[in-house]
Amino acid sequence: YRSTHRSIARGSRLEHLDGARWIGVKTRRRQRATRCGAADDARVTKMWRVANSTADFEDVDAYGGGIPTLNAHVGRQVWVWDDAASVEDIAAQDAMRAAFTATRLTRKHSSDELLRAQYEARREARGLSAKTRPPAREAYASGKGVDGDAIDARAVEQAMRAGIEYYQGIQDDDGHWASDYGGPMFLMPGLIIAAHVMGKEQEILGGHRREEMLRYLENHTNEDGGVGLHIEGHSTMFGTVLTYVALRLLGRSAETPSCAKAREWILSRGGATEVPSWGKFWLAILGVYEWHGLNPVPPECWLLPYWLPMHPGRYWCHCRMVYLPMSYLYGIRATAKPSALTDELKSELYVQKSYADIDWNSARNACAKEDLYYPHPWIQDVVWATLMKFEPLLVNSKLRKWACEEAMKHIHYEDENTRYVDIGPVNKVFNMLCCWFENPDSSAVKKHIPRIADYLWVAEDGMKMQGYNGSQLWDCAFAVQGIVATGMAKDFGQCLKRAHDFIEKSQVRDDCPGDLSKWYRHISKGAWPFSTRDHGWPISDCSAEGLKAALTLASLDDDLVGAQISVDRLAECVNVILSYQNKSSGGWATYENTRAGKWVEVLNPAETFGDIMIDYPYVECSSASLQALCRFSERYPDVR
Secondary structure (H helix, E strand, O other), X not given: OOOOOOOOOOXXXXXXXXXXXXXXXXXXXXHHHHHOOOOOOOOOXXXXXXXXXXXXXXXXXXXXXXXXXXXXXXXXOEEEEEEEEOHHHHHHHHHHHHHHHHOOOOOOOOOOHHHHHHHHHHXXXXXXXXXXXXXXXXXXXXXXXXXXXXXXXXXXXXXXXXXXXXXXXXXOXXXXXXXXXXXXXXXXXXXXXXXXXXXXXXXHHOOHHHHHHHHHHHHOOOOOOOXXXXXXXXXXXXXXXXXXXHHHHOOOOOOOHHHHHHHHHHHOOOOHHHOOHHHHHHHHHHOOOOHHHOOOOOHHHHHOOOOOOOOHHHOOHHHXXXXXXXXXXXXXXXOOOOOHHHHHHXXXXXXXXXXXXXXXXXXXXXXXXXXXXXXXXXXXXXXXXXXXXXXXXXXXXXXXXXXXXXXXXXXXXXXXXXXOOOOOHHHHHHHHHHHHHHOOOOHHHHHHHHHHHHHEEEEOOEEEEOOOOOOHHHHHHHHHHHHHXXXXXXHOHHHHHHHHHXXXXXXXXXXXXXXXXXXXXXXXXXXXXXXXXXXXXXXXXHHHHHHHHHHHHHOOOHHHHOOOOOHHHHHHHHHHHXXXXXXXXXXXXXXXXXXXXXXXXXXXXXXXOOOOOOOOOEHHHHHHHHHHXXXXXXXXXXXX
16 A cells, blocks of 8 residues: 555555556645646546545535534545546446456455545655565464464564554544445445435536446446345345346436346246345335235324333334334335336336236245245234235325324434434435425435435445434544554554544534433433444443443543543443343344344244344343443542
8 A cells, every 4th residue: 555556456456557646646635736727637427435523524515515513524435426536536436347347246345445545645745654565474474473383473563553653544534444234235226226216416426426326236246147135145035136226217228138037037936026125015015016915014103102022112213213204104005106117117126927927915924035034924024914915995094194203203303302313324225215206396305315425425436325424423432542552552543533522523412302211212311322423323332332342442641642531421331231131132233222022023024134123132232331441430530
């Protein structure tokens, strides 16, 4: 990483870039000069760059203007299309893309090369040049030193110093480390479908996003033409059907090789009626699958008394917050307007002679063997069949209207208390759709759309939708603990000071408003999230690691790492961690206490996922929480 003439791809991808410079190898000063007309005529093309809270975020109003934030968007990561790139820069990015595509079937993961190149280009100007070379490989590769003895302590120190010097160079100015949190293949197709349903393809997918999304989807198609649940997975009906639909909505014709091969995979395994329930749901919203071909997702569940053990307020929050908007969309039969393209999809996705010939009742419980991770127990089939009998009476009834209104109250509460980020990408898109079907011109829709950028990430494999809006706090907390553990903290004070500032600004400072029990929310004041304060959902192990990092920094001199976070605020985190412990098991779950028994899992309607219904206690969460409590008690033994 220290030369502008080097291998880009590490290993077998590209031996050398033939002298082409890394992206943005000139500093941001030259890029700003370009905007003022002070650069050469070659700088007229564009490319992607990541903009964070301190990286001229005010220049990207389409991505940040007017949306609420608690801390000036600290930790926010948004990829923007830059107008300050040289021809050489574009060539470098293209080489990275070509290298990934050449080995895409054997090396599934991208290496975040676009991001790393951007930070590498600014390393010298930021005074963060890496001065220490890693030790020679023979000094440690065998697990022993050069003479067969223990590895020399100097080699260990050299390796640690070289690692930290490199790592601090890719730290953002606001203190966090930006990174890719992609992998699942079923996320981005939902966004693409939603954009089509809302008629906002240009606003959500327009311009260069479309090109990068196509690149990503086609890069992660398996050799057999199918697509997995995630980038390393075997081909599934879920991944393949949604990817096929997404490709078609993005403009690929049915005869395009990627589409033709995917369609062959789908039809050879029974067609799209075999897609799992989540896939059926997306197809129904698009208008290429019938709602009576789905098992019910009744919004009336939200009207049940909470003392019932199967009340949705007792579910694991990720499950609860996905099925909440799904119940609203199901309740109103939210469906896109028909179009020539949806008519084509109806004829392309199914093995039956015509769409009218499909037996939708039989399709309800159909699921391809490649997708069937969690088969429905017989009791669940009885429940769904019974609810199907009542569904005609509920549609358009006053009870259904009341239930949908109640669901929307919870949806708006979630949106407003996450600054429209939402807990994850699935409910983010579903919530946005709910707001659009409720009122296409609402302020909620206008606030939702800019926050889509928080979930989109660009790498050499294309643009993906991440499984979260990042892992900013989580990564930063471990980075702090790791750097200090080397014993070299005094040499990396600025790096630690920036990280300290980020951790301080990312702590959740208040509980959500109102009666938390009414909204089925846990306390959050003093906690740390997985990603950003604007996201705000508190998590046990993230709070624990945030507290451990804060305590680690508090043990160092204020002049080195900045003023420590007050004891009162740290004690608030302790309070949250203590509240997470389950009395029944003694262990810690993730976001909340375990609110129901494991038997509720028999109601899990998702054939593709297991153990999603309740928040289970985990060894990792319990261990992190205990470590944090012990560390706090050791430093502040008199605080209770």
